[in-house]
Amino acid sequence: MTAPADPATAADLDAVRDDYLARLEASDETGAVVVALAAIDGGHDPEDVLLDVVAEAQREVGERWAAGTWTVVQEHVATHISERVVAAVSRHRPAPAPTGVGRIAVACLDGEWHGLPARLLAEVLAHHGWEVTFLGSSVPATQVAVHLNTAGPDVVAVSSSLPSRLPAARRLVEACRASGTPILAGGPAFGPDGRWARAVGADGWAPDARAAADLLAGQALVGDDAAVTVDDASREEQAYLHARRGELIGDLAERLRGADPSEELTDDLGHLVDFLAAAVYVADPALLARFVRWISSLTVPHGLTPAEAGRALDELASRLGDSPRTVALLRSEAVRAACAEVGAEGSA
Ligand code: B12
Structure with missing residues (x-):
């Protein structure tokens, strides 16, 4: 593929992306394919169209879902269209025969x-x-x-x-x-x-x-x-969290919302336990801190609120006393700072 576009062409691609997003928003598969292929016929490199139009548009789709302005169905439709566009681009400009690089x-x-x-x-x-x-x-x-x-x-x-x-x-x-x-x-x-x-x-x-x-x-x-930061102890604590996943989610959900928690809350608590386990696995509190910021940025109706996230982390720290690395991570400065930043107060 060719060298990166010059500034004028890059500006053009911004306009192509806006147009493309509008087609996604309208669930217009044919229109999205036309926008992508026209950009290629107009001189843009297929790689730039894939990465600077389709991939960037998909990131924006994610932002809109996270902000609650797009539904899950709108995201699914848009993603399906983008998959069709990728296929159309590769038919329109097929990759050359492999050159033997590997x-x-x-x-x-x-x-x-x-x-x-x-x-x-x-x-x-x-x-x-x-x-x-x-x-x-x-x-x-x-x-x-x-x-x-x-x-x-x-x-x-x-x-x-x-x-x-x-x-x-x-x-x-x-x-x-x-x-x-x-x-x-x-x-x-x-x-x-x-x-x-x-x-x-x-x-x-x-x-x-x-x-x-x-x-x-x-x-x-x-x-x-x-x-490599994965060692036997991190594997063991991750496996232990994984084994107790269902029980922890159920207990946390009941503690936070009583006998009838929403499905969204249960899903979010599942993510919380999974991200905690991954953070323990790679021994990096920054991973859990990123999760706290991300989950608190979502506007999913009935999902975990920042305050509930803080309480859930507290609860996990008190229940998992037999997992010293997990507790240290839950009580780490990075996680506390993230909680304070998003209003998940009262964390462990
Ligand atoms: C479409 C989508 C889905 C679709 C995916 C369908 C599909 N066929 O791909 C579906 C509906 C399945 C889905 C499900 C979920 N999703 Co989703 N999804 C997205 C969305 C909107 C777009 C993904 C995408 O295509 N991105 C565009 C690509 C091109 O960007 P990229 O990933 O950065 O890739 C580039 C580089 O990273 C790199 N790269 C990628 N792979 C590789 C590999 C190698 C070797 C190299 C070198 C480079 C490289 O190159 C790419 C191009 O340059 C993203 C939003 C986002 N920001 O991406 C959310 C997003 C990833 N999803 C998210 C979530 C939470 C979920 C769910 C958990 C939702 C749920 N409640 O169930 C599930 C999890 C499912 C699972 N277990 O995998 C979150 C993740 C947040 C987080 N903290 O991790 C995001 C970020 C949305 C958000 N804003 O919060 N999702």
Whole structure:
């Protein structure tokens, strides 16, 4: 693909994105495809249309869902349209034949259903000459291992949006290590600077698909074992939290709202326990602090309020006294600061 657009062209792409979002808002699949293909026919690189129009629009879709201005159904419809647009773009400007740079498998972590980011990465890498096999959403590590043994790609690229999936990332790293295949990680799950990719032992991380293509072109992927923070104690406490998940959610929900809690509250408490377990797993209070800020920013009717989040963290700290790392994390300065910032007072 070509060099980044000059400023004038970049401004054009902003207008294309606005137009594209308007088509998503109108549930207009045909119109969205027309906008994307017209931008390409007008001289924009397909990579720029995928990343600066489709991916950016999807982020805005997420903002609108989080702000409560779009329903879940509107988000689903928009995402379905974007998936169709990605397919249309790749038909309109098919990737060239692989140039021999290498073979890469692109997969989402087990339990990770955000497949579109991985699809976008796969398209971009194919345009950079890679022979890509797209394994799809939520692929268990054991199944990736089968693929490694049978197809033998040079690299595995793993995508994840949810930090709560990080334990699955470590399982995948171990499967890749067993076959000697380097693993490149990406997506918001791994933190804004990729710190949780290093924590679980990935061999490389890139912030976006363009950077991934550059990284893969430039150097061999070599992990840094010293950066891995997962150890036996963190595994044990994460597993313990996972085992008690249902009981903890039920007890917290009853404590917060009595006998008839909303489904949204129960879902949010599930996220809370899962993000706590992931934070314990990678031994980083910043992960839980980010969660506190995120959950408090949502305007989901009947969901967990900031004050309830603070009480839930308190309650967890008092119930999990047999898990010293978990309690230390719940009582950490980073988590306290996040709680104070969002009005989740009274936290542990
Ligand atoms: C569409 C969507 C969904 C769809 C996904 C369908 C699909 N086919 O992908 C569905 C409905 C399944 C979904 C479900 C959920 N979602 Co959702 N979803 C989104 C949304 C709106 C868009 C995702 C997207 O396409 N983004 C655009 C991509 C291109 O951006 P990206 O991920 O950053 O990817 C780029 C880079 O990160 C990088 N990259 C990505 N992967 C890789 C891999 C490698 C190797 C490399 C190097 C780089 C790389 O390259 C990409 C392009 O440059 C996001 C909002 C957002 N900000 O993304 C929320 C969002 C990710 N979802 C969110 C949530 C909470 C959920 C649910 C938990 C909701 C629920 N209550 O159930 C579930 C979880 C399901 C699960 N277990 O996976 C939250 C996550 C918040 C958090 N703190 O983690 C977000 C951020 C919404 C929000 N604003 O709060 N979701």
